[in-house]
Amino acid sequence: MSTAFEPVIAGSLKLRNRIVMAPMTRSRANGTLPTADTATYYAQRASAGLVITEGIQPSVIGQGYPFTPGLHSSEQVGAWRQVTDGVHAAGGTIVAQLMHTGRIGHPSTTEAVGHGALTPVGPSPVKAAGQVFTPTGPQDHVVPDELTEDQIVATVADFADAARNAVAAGFDGVEIHGANGYLLHQFLATNANRRTDRWGGSPENRIRFTLEVARAVAAAIGADRTGIRLSPANGLGDTAEADHATLYPLLVAGLDTLQLAYLHLVEAGDPSLTPTLRAAWSGTFVLNAADGDTSGQRRRLDLVTSGRADAVSFGRLYISNPDLVARLAAEAELAEPDLSKAYGGDHRGYTDYPTVDGTRPAL
Numbered sequence: 609m610s611t612a613f614e615p616v617i618a619g620s621l622k623l624r625n626r627i628v629m630a631p632m633t634r635s636r637a638n639g640t641l642p643t644a645d646t647a648t649y650y651a652q653r654a655s656a657g658l659v660i661t662e663g664i665q666p667s668v669i670g671q672g673y674p675f676t677p678g679l680h681s682s683e684q685v686g687a688w689r690q691v692t693d694g695v696h697a698a699g700g701t702i703v704a705q706l707m708h709t710g711r712i713g714h715p716s717t718t719e720a721v722g723h724g725a726l727t728p729v730g731p732s733p734v735k736a737a738g739q740v741f742t743p744t745g746p747q748d749h750v751v752p753d754e755l756t757e758d759q760i761v762a763t764v765a766d767f768a769d770a771a772r773n774a775v776a777a778g779f780d781g782v783e784i785h786g787a788n789g790y791l792l793h794q795f796l797a798t799n800a801n802r803r804t805d806r807w808g809g810s811p812e813n814r815i816r817f818t819l820e821v822a823r824a825v826a827a828a829i830g831a832d833r834t835g836i837r838l839s840p841a842n843g844l845g846d847t848a849e850a851d852h853a854t855l856y857p858l859l860v861a862g863l864d865t866l867q868l869a870y871l872h873l874v875e876a877g878d879p880s881l882t883p884t885l886r887a888a889w890s891g892t893f894v895l896n897a898a899d900g901d902t903s904g905q906r907r908r909l910d911l912v913t914s915g916r917a918d919a920v921s922f923g924r925l926y927i928s929n930p931d932l933v934a935r936l937a938a939e940a941e942l943a944e945p946d947l948s949k950a951y952g953g954d955h956r957g958y959t960d961y962p963t964v965d966g967t968r969p970a971l
């Protein structure tokens with residue numbers, strides 16, 4: 609029996625404990641560049657067994673929100689170096705989450721960073737219900753341009769290039785964002801993917817894009833430093849998955865043959881599927897458990913002790929507890945995050961959360 613405070617191996621990643629910082633978009637980039645504050649924020653949280661960054665766009669068109677960073681230019685690679693150096697100096701392990709937002713985006717967002725007003729892309733020209741945050745506030749989603757076959761192949765290559773850039777920037781690996789209603793998830797979803805070619809229709813066809821991205825990233829940087837995040841049936845980004853109970857076991861079995869570093873499951877839509885997916889996965893299994901509000905989340909540690917997961921991730925509690933591992937180990941009080949400062953703004957609500965003894969974390 610292992611506890612969450614013991615190390616675990618995930619491919620070539622050596623996690624010093626099984627408490628993972630979940631990826632969180634914080635919308636504080638300078639244009640599309642991480643800043644010195646970004647470096648401070650992640651270094652403060654380096655005692656996590658694994659730090660997963662906020663979603664990072666692998667291409668210009670992959671950017672869905674203002675002030676999110678990229679990994680598709682040499683300037684961005686250079687700016688990430690301060691982040692990876694900071695985490696490594698603190699003894700931590702950090703991977704970059706590669707997030708292409710697909711149809712969730714807005715022309716005004718790419719325009720604001722000097723790339724012109726680009727229409728977001730998706731598997732099919734199906735607009736997501738609801739609104740997206742833009743440089744001028746929330747606006748309705750737009751109808752995305754349907755990716756051509758050639759563009760699909762080019763998008764797969766963009767993920768591989770961004771993964772190479774991540775390694776060049778000093779990251780220990782990448783996490784492919786296949787969750788939460790973004791591009792990969794849109795291909796999986798029955799309502800967002802209406803294609804009739806080999807990328808749509810049957811579950812076998814709808815998982816193809818995710819498998820191709822995973823294969824390409826693994827070929828680019830090594831499967832042993834490639835993780836992937838999935839969120840069966842969580843409905844985010846207006847995704848509906850009529851056949852998730854069939855599709856995800858198929859997808860996870862396909863991914864399992866690639867021998868990736870880890871699978872990061874967001875358990876929200878259908879927790880009853882988790883044991884099936886865990887059984888279909890022979891590698892390291894990281895669970896982001898569906899347990900609602902942050903009070904009582906220390907119970908997640910039991911998921912490791914009971915063997916339901918190899919590691920557990922925490923999102924919101926990592927906003928407000930830079931020393932979350934130490935607090936959990938000491939059974940100390942956990943601070944609640946101020947979610948009004950989750951997205952955008954300055955260092956407030958970002959790097960100014962104290963450690964449990966009232967000091968700012970030593971860097």
Ligand SMILES: Cc1cc2nc3c(=O)[nH]c(=O)nc-3n(C[C@H](O)[C@H](O)[C@H](O)COP(=O)(O)O)c2cc1C
Pocket residue numbers: 630631632633634662663705707785787788837874896899900921922923924925950951
């Ligand atoms: C402010 C904020 C930003 C988020 N951004 C991302 C993201 O960029 N990528 C991602 O996969 N999940 C993102 N999430 C989801 C979290 O990783 C996590 O799955 C979710 O918060 C539930 O876990 P928790 O109960 O530990 O907070 C975000 C969540 C929050 C609160």
